[in-house]
Amino acid sequence: MKGDSDEALMLSYAKGNAKSFEALYGRYRQPLFGYFLRHVSDEATANDLYQGCWEKVIAARGRYRRRSPFRAWLFRIAHNHLVDHYRRGRDASPLPPELADPDADNPGEEIDNQVRRTRFLAALATLPEEQRDALLLRLEGDLGLDQIAAVTGVGAETAKSRLRYATKKLKEVLGV
């Protein structure tokens, strides 16, 4: 089971093997949660989204086909789930105070790791949704450009320019 591909595990789960799901879950637990948390910046909402996404995976298990890589399939479901979330309440989640003003507590201080981390997350949270999504699909989902394009329903060039804008802004914030 350890050496099985994601696709084999998913197909095995679809046939009724719950152990296969556990193995698959272990592999994607962290990146999928990271994808949601970095999007909404709120742990409770991220947990809700994360759980809802897996429930959709479970419900759609019978429709999974080997021809699509599991990773791309999973993140496509996650992306759609997130879009629905944004659509439901345009308010999204307000930025936590530490992200809204990352330098408030340390004015003039040297940027240490913690501040750097906070700044990065704040900058990530203020990116336009599409750019943040493209970047997180790359960083958390480890998807290629074509897969990002397919998941988000745009052309490869659009996906590429979204990534470029996102990384440019982050580099500016980080001062690199």
Next chain:
Amino acid sequence: MSPTSRKHEKNRDPLVPDEVRAAWREAGAPEPAELVDRAVLNRARAAVESSTPGRPWSFGWPHTVTTAAVLVLGVTLLLQLRDQAPGVSQPPPPAPASRTVPADAVRTPPARDSVSADEPVPDRMLRAPTPEAEAVRDEIDPAASAAGISRRQDVIEQDAAPAAPAEQQPAQGTRLLEEALLKNEIEIESADVEHRARRSQSEETDPERLLAEIRRLLDAGEFEDAREALARFRLAFPDHPLPEDLATAFDAP
């Protein structure tokens, strides 16, 4: 170029600069709540336990055999009770003459002679059918009436069991039969509902059909129904992108 820098070059992500990737790594790897982990895994287990291999077995031949057994029991009871059921029709009372016939003169072998003499006959079988039931049977099979007279005569000689329990029995039997049939009907009905639900679920195999339905609802101004259909679509096809026209329609205030 040194091997190290070549390796570094090879590992470089052309899409995300190293600095951004490093900052992302520093931000840590968040994990979901333990309760959520458990909830998801339980859900995953329950989903396969309640559907795949167990289900066809539990709804397979045992279900069929149970249904058949209940039906056979029901029909048997019905046939037995038909002879005893009061008020099936209102036949004339039995002719008094039959009571005066000497027992020896009419004692012909009973119709159920195929039963061995050694075989104990249930008391219920020996009990006299009601006159109404006799009349119904005579209508169906006049040839059996002679045997019927004989049996009735036996009962007269025995000064048979009191009438009340004999009358109660069919009523009780009928109730049991009704209950059995009702139970069977409910089982069949619930199996049918489940079957229909499964069929309707399997019918939702074409995302375009559901999308067309959503468009139709939107065009008709039935936004609530359209939202419900969208929810169904998302449930059935979580990995299917929503076409732009629909995404715009739902995003619009």
